[in-house]
Amino acid sequence: MNIIAKIYCSFKFHNAVIYKNLEILNSDNYKLGDVIGGGSYSRVYEGELDGKHVAIKMALREGRKSIHKELQIYDKVSHPHILPALGVHLAVENLLFMPLRKFSLADFFIDYGAIIQNNKLLRYCIQISSALKYLHEKNILHCDIKVDNILMKDDDGEEVEISDFGCAIDLAHDREARYNVLLR
Ligand SMILES: Nc1ncnc2c1ncn2[C@@H]1O[C@H](COP(=O)(O)OP(=O)(O)OP(=O)(O)O)[C@@H](O)[C@H]1O
Numbered sequence: 510m511n512i513i514a515k516i517y518c519s520f521k522f523h524n525a526v527i528y529k530n531l532e533i534l535n536s537d538n539y540k541l542g543d544v545i546g547g548g549s550y551s552r553v554y555e556g557e558l559d560g561k562h563v564a565i566k567m568a569l570r571e572g573r574k575s576i577h578k579e580l581q582i583y584d585k586v587s588h589p590h591i592l593p594a595l596g597v598h599l600a601v602e603n604l605l606f607m608p609l610r611k612f613s614l615a616d617f618f619i620d621y622g623a624i625i626q627n628n629k630l631l632r633y634c635i636q637i638s639s640a641l642k643y644l645h646e647k648n649i650l651h652c653d654i655k656v657d658n659i660l661m662k663d664d665d666g667e668e669v670e671i672s673d674f675g676c677a678i679d680l681a682h683d684r685e686a687r688y689n690v691l692l693r
């Protein structure tokens with residue numbers, strides 16, 4: 510193979526988006542509704558996909574890199590207390606489709622003034638810890654655990670799930686981060 514062909518192949522390889530489990534959606538059968546969240550890197554919309562209510566995370570310009578990292582992590586994980594990804598749409602924008610949840614733990618505490626009993630809080634801690642243990646066994650660090658990033662899985666507030674892998678580190682890919690973690 511000549512040098513130009515080698516450079517071309519390596520360029521293609523680095524730019525290829527390969528997901529093992531995440532469904533790549535090609536349909537235009539989705540609708541963006543109201544904004545329900547987001548920060549400086551992304552907007553999260555309420556929306557529809559094939560007629561079903563979903564949440565749609567759209568990367569803003571500055572957030573393209575972090576949403577790709579986030580998608581790679583969603584592709585690797587499956588746990589009862591981690592929000593599952595429904596799929597990704599790469600053709601139009603970088604869109605991540607997720608099941609729509611009614612509340613984050615922050616909404617539950619602050620906006621709805623819910624008084625949460627100790628046994629429920631303990632159950633949330635156990636669920637969050639089990640999700641974190643699972644992630645750590647896969648060498649993934651979430652790096653942004655806070656009430657905004659914990660969603661209620663059901664409307665009764667029985668189960669929670671971790672979301673938002675925008676700051677997460679996959680030590681298998683991030684050599685620099687791995688080195689820093691080992692040094693600590
Ligand atoms: N699946 C969902 N269902 C309901 N609300 C959601 C869902 N995903 C996100 N949200 C809401 O949108 C907010 C922002 O989403 P998210 O935490 O994923 O992005 P972010 O904090 O802007 O992160 P980033 O730093 O990656 O841009 C959440 O705190 C939550 O209130």
Ligand SMILES: [Mg+2]
Pocket residue numbers: 657658673
């Ligand atoms: Mg967040």
